Amino acid sequence: xxxxxxxxxxxxxxxxxxxxxxxxxxxxxxxxxxxxxxxxxxxxxxxxxxxxxxxxxxxxxxxxxxxxxxxxxxxxxxxxxxxxxxxxxxxxxxxxxxxxxxxxxxxxxxxxxxxxxxxxxxxxxxxxxxxxxxxxxxxxxxxxxxxxxxxxxxxxxxxxxxxxxxxxxxxxxxxxxxxxxxxxxxxxxxxxxxxxxxxxxxxxxxxxxxxxxxxxxxxxxxxxxxxxxxxxxxxxxxxxxxxxxxxxxxxxxxxxxxxxxxxxxxxxxxxxxxxxxxxxxxxxxxxxxxxxxxxxxxxxxxxxxxxxxxxxxxxxxxxxxxxxxxxxxxxxxxxxxxxxxxxxxxxxxxxxxxxxxxxxxxxxxxxxxxxxxxxxxxxxxxxxxxxxxxxxxxxxxxxxxxxxxxxxxxxxxxxxxxxxxxxxxxxxxxxxxxxxxxxxxxxxxxxxxxxxxxxxxxxxxxxxxxxxxxxxxxxxxxxxxxxxxxxxxxxxxxxxxxxxxxxxxxxxxxxxxxxxxxxxxxxxxxxxxxxxxxxxxxxxxxxxxxxxxxxxxxxxxxxxxxxxxxxxxxxxxxxxxxxxxxxxxxxxxxxxxxxxxxxxxxxxxxxxxxxxxxx
Amino acid sequence: xxxxxxxxxxxxxxxxxxxxxxxxxxxxxxxxxxxxxxxxxxxxxxxxxxxxxxxxxxxxxxxxxxxxxxxxxxxxxxxxxxxxxxxxxxxxxxxxxxxxxxxxxxxxxxxxxxxxxxxxxxxxxxxxxxxxxxxxxxxxxxxxxxxxxxxxxxxxxxxxxxxxxxxxxxxxxxxxxxxxxxxxxxxxxxxxxxxxxxxxxxxxxxxxxxxxxxxxxxxxxxxxxxxxxxxxxxxxxxxxxxxxxxxxxxxxxxxxxxxxxxx
Numbered sequence: 001x002x003x004x005x006x007x008x009x010x011x012x013x014x015x016x017x018x019x020x021x022x023x024x025x026x027x028x029x030x031x032x033x034x035x036x037x038x039x040x041x042x043x044x045x046x047x048x049x050x051x052x053x054x055x056x057x058x059x060x061x062x063x064x065x066x067x068x069x070x071x072x073x074x075x076x077x078x079x080x081x082x083x084x085x086x087x088x089x090x091x092x093x094x095x096x097x098x099x100x101x102x103x104x105x106x107x108x109x110x111x112x113x114x115x116x117x118x119x120x121x122x123x124x125x126x127x128x129x130x131x132x133x134x135x136x137x138x139x140x141x142x143x144x145x146x147x148x149x150x151x152x153x154x155x156x157x158x159x160x161x162x163x164x165x166x167x168x169x170x171x172x173x174x175x176x177x178x179x180x181x182x183x184x185x186x187x188x189x190x191x192x193x194x195x196x197x198x199x200x201x202x203x204x205x206x207x208x209x210x211x212x213x214x215x216x217x218x219x220x221x222x223x224x225x226x227x228x229x230x231x232x233x234x235x236x237x238x239x240x241x242x243x244x245x246x247x248x249x250x251x252x253x254x255x256x257x258x259x260x261x262x263x264x265x266x267x268x269x270x271x272x273x274x275x276x277x278x279x280x281x282x283x284x285x286x287x288x289x290x291x292x293x294x295x296x297x298x299x300x301x302x303x304x305x306x307x308x309x310x311x312x313x314x315x316x317x318x319x320x321x322x323x324x325x326x327x328x329x330x331x332x333x334x335x336x337x338x339x340x341x342x343x344x345x346x347x348x349x350x351x352x353x354x355x356x357x358x359x360x361x362x363x364x365x366x367x368x369x370x371x372x373x374x375x376x377x378x379x380x381x382x383x384x385x386x387x388x389x390x391x392x393x394x395x396x397x398x399x400x401x402x403x404x405x406x407x408x409x410x411x412x413x414x415x416x417x418x419x420x421x422x423x424x425x426x427x428x429x430x431x432x433x434x435x436x437x438x439x440x441x442x443x444x445x446x447x448x449x450x451x452x453x454x455x456x457x458x459x460x461x462x463x464x465x466x467x468x469x470x471x472x473x474x475x476x477x478x479x480x481x482x483x484x485x486x487x488x489x490x491x492x493x494x495x496x497x498x499x500x501x502x503x504x505x506x507x508x509x510x511x512x513x514x515x516x517x518x519x520x521x522x523x524x525x526x527x528x529x530x531x532x533x534x535x536x537x538x539x540x541x542x543x544x545x546x547x548x549x550x551x552x553x554x555x556x557x558x559x560x561x562x563x564x565x566x567x568x569x570x571x572x573x574x575x576x577x578x579x580x581x582x583x584x585x586x587x588x589x590x591x592x593x594x595x596x597x598x599x600x601x602x603x604x605x606x607x608x609x610x611x612x613x614x615x
Numbered sequence: 616x617x618x619x620x621x622x623x624x625x626x627x628x629x630x631x632x633x634x635x636x637x638x639x640x641x642x643x644x645x646x647x648x649x650x651x652x653x654x655x656x657x658x659x660x661x662x663x664x665x666x667x668x669x670x671x672x673x674x675x676x677x678x679x680x681x682x683x684x685x686x687x688x689x690x691x692x693x694x695x696x697x698x699x700x701x702x703x704x705x706x707x708x709x710x711x712x713x714x715x716x717x718x719x720x721x722x723x724x725x726x727x728x729x730x731x732x733x734x735x736x737x738x739x740x741x742x743x744x745x746x747x748x749x750x751x752x753x754x755x756x757x758x759x760x761x762x763x764x765x766x767x768x769x770x771x772x773x774x775x776x777x778x779x780x781x782x783x784x785x786x787x788x789x790x791x792x793x794x795x796x797x798x799x800x801x802x803x804x805x806x807x808x809x810x811x812x813x814x815x816x817x818x819x820x821x822x823x824x825x826x827x828x829x830x831x832x833x834x835x836x837x838x839x840x841x842x843x844x845x846x847x848x849x850x851x852x853x854x855x856x857x858x859x860x861x862x863x864x865x866x867x868x869x870x871x872x873x874x875x876x877x878x
Binding site: 216263266267308311312315316320321323324327328331332517520521524525528539542543552557558559560561562563564565566567569570573574577 | 616619622623626627628630631632634635637638639641642643644645646647648676679680735737840856
């Protein structure tokens with residue numbers, strides 16, 4: 001969205017100034033803990049030295065400055081996403097525990113928070129590493145950035161203190177404030193923790209999104225002191241990135257919690273422990289996949305803002321040298337959808353009554369595989385003459401027809417509907433509705449899903465016969481029909497299953513070990529995908545530190561090809577997971593969690609969320 | 616437990632290896648930093664074509680749209696069976712030779728939008744030097760045609776051996792305050808209809824004065840995203856945002872006044 005514009009006249013020409021657009025991109029590596037401290041304390045003298053002719057770039061041995069900063073930023077960002085995402089569902093699970101009167105959710109929330117406590121240190125350490133690398137390797141760029149954003153950096157540091165203090169009180173006050181009003185107070189601390197965390201994220205996002213989409217009035221000749229703070233802060237891609245990251249952090253946090261549960265499940269020695277971590281893994285996966293379904297809509301908004309800000313940047317992202325990146329992304333998301341569904345289908349093996357749904361599994365698998373194939377079909381990719389000749393044109397002569405947006409939008413919407421159906425069947429598996437209209441309700445649910453699929457397919461086919469401009473609008477109808485159907489089905493389900501009879505308790509812990517490896521693959525894939533998308537966001541600036549304002553003139557200015565990027569991302573993921581494994585191990589040493597999944601009473605969960613069925 | 620840890624590590628490493636391998640299996644395209652193109656007075660056609668091909672596939676970013684054939688005509692493989700651009704550039708515009716047409720379509724692209732495509736191409740002078748533009752012209756001529764670009768052509772448009780940074784794209788707007796000339800020169804009619812002229816991509820201008828005040832029209836020219844006409848949201852990004860930089864105040868006011876009178 002655009003803010004108000006003031007048009008002023010300068011030297012006989014009109015200039016658009018004070019262009020405060022709300023919307024920005026994704027971030028300068030968030031949570032740079034000591035960036036603020038260092039910048040606040042030493043920045044003036046240091047900045048002055050740079051502007052008076054100091055060096056513009058440093059040199060990092062062996063891997064080079066670009067890779068050094070890349071790795072530090074990416075690993076820091078992964079931890080930051082974890083420590084921002086986990087509090088979100090920690091506070092939700094605590095609320096389920098309080099208001100749904102299910103103590104096991106409260107214990108789960110505390111266990112999440114314990115992981116958070118340890119991960120905080122890793123986040124700060126990598127933040128410090130990144131800060132030092134940026135200061136020593138890119139001093140000119142950092143001077144520019146800190147001069148514009150110094151106020152926000154100070155606030156950022158203050159928020160970090162508040163956030164840390166709140167986290168400590170939240171965790172260590174858990175047992176002290178565990179009942180009555182004191183518990184509500186404790187829960188409100190969790191909310192406050194999220195408020196600090198979100199503010200920290202938004203501030204860090206402003207730095208990074210400014211690099212992508214500086215205000216129109218800022219040019220290469222603009223001195224940093226002349227840049228209006230708010231105009232730079234609330235730049236064009238800021239808000240879309242904020243929202244995209246908020247959702248992505250929940251996805252990521254859920255996946256890592258799922259991996260933690262899988263690790264502990266595999267290491268468990270007694271059935272009770274295994275049951276607890278089986279349940280925890282389910283919850284983590286539910287949160288991750290549930291939030292993942294919403295993420296593409298936020299991504300669409302971000303992409304649209306990028307196009308609106310600068311069409312050339314948008315084309316670079318979707319159709320330029322990065323076009324192949326989206327094929328890799330399609331493959332990864334295919335893995336996520338398939339693995340997420342597969343985990344649910346395996347899990348139905350431990351739910352009495354689920355066997356009546358197993359006959360549908362093969363059809364759902366078919367839809368998902370077909371969807372992945374369509375989504376990953378290359379079309380209109382960047383290619384040289386030899387490659388075009390080898391392909392026989394800009395796309396495959398037969399399969400190319402599946403590579404256009406009409407087919408891809410149809411595929412992804414059907415995959416979302418299928419995954420939603422998997423969740424609903426899982427949830428319904430051991431429940432027997434007792435309301436008189438149960439049959440009719442189920443028929444209406446089926447019709448809603450079928451009708452939605454019909455709308456998606458209709459517009460998918462119709463899209464081949466209209467112009468691109470009309471076709472773009474069809475994706476909105478498809479999305480609306482899917483969201484409407486999902487909402488209707490959920491509402492009916494809630495009402496229909498109130499007081500439902502149980503067909504038998506879920507046999508938590510009786511999960512094949514392969515299911516836990518699926519959770520691990522999900523976590524690795526989510527993490528890798530996060531790195532890939534980070535490369536996409538940062539890479540579309542190409543040889544600009546700050547788009548069309550500050551050019552990268554270092555020897556590392558070129559944006560590398562995806563092969564190199566893939567290896568760097570894998571290294572980042574490996575570093576991150578190795579430290580996470582250490583964190584998990586430490587987490588196990590600190591305190592043995594109180595295990596309990598057997599205190600659950602059938603049916604009474606507070607909502608669709610982590611309440612698969614009466615167990 | 617050791618065996619379990621080993622299995623977990625193996626799953627993680629194998630998954631990462633698979634993704635890394637996938638990333639290395641696709642075409643590897645690195646985004647290079649644009650380089651200055653130095654041309655001497657004795658530049659040969661071969662040198663120009665070589666430099667043009669590098670620019671076309673690299674810094675120019677031409678292949679992002681022209682390499683595909685969907686966003687813009689594919690100039691190398693031929694568009695709709697017409698043949699490569701070098702074979703037909705001389706017939707594209709009456710009265711214009713091949714190199715003149717190619718140069719003009721690079722620097723004033725909104726005047727040469729091929730039917731069936733949108734006016735999304737930016738003025739090449741925004742990102743390329745005159746040397747690079749002429750090199751691209753030579754490269755395109757070489758696609759089935761004869762290269763006729765000479766050092767004199769380059770020099771005549773301000774290029775040459777000591778040519779500095781790319782010139783601002785908008786510096787060549789004529790001093791005219793005649794509204795219809797401005798509409799043509801700014802490429803407005805590539806997307807807007809005025810009377811019997813133009814393309815109906817964006818909102819029409821024939822009766823714009825009846826729908827919008829002069830202030831509103833001015834704002835729409837200077838800051839198109841401030842308010843988008845209903846039904847045109849998807850096309851909002853196509854409207855250039857730099858008209859405030861490209862026109863003098865007098866030109867802008869002449870244009871606004873003219874449009875406000877269209878009722």
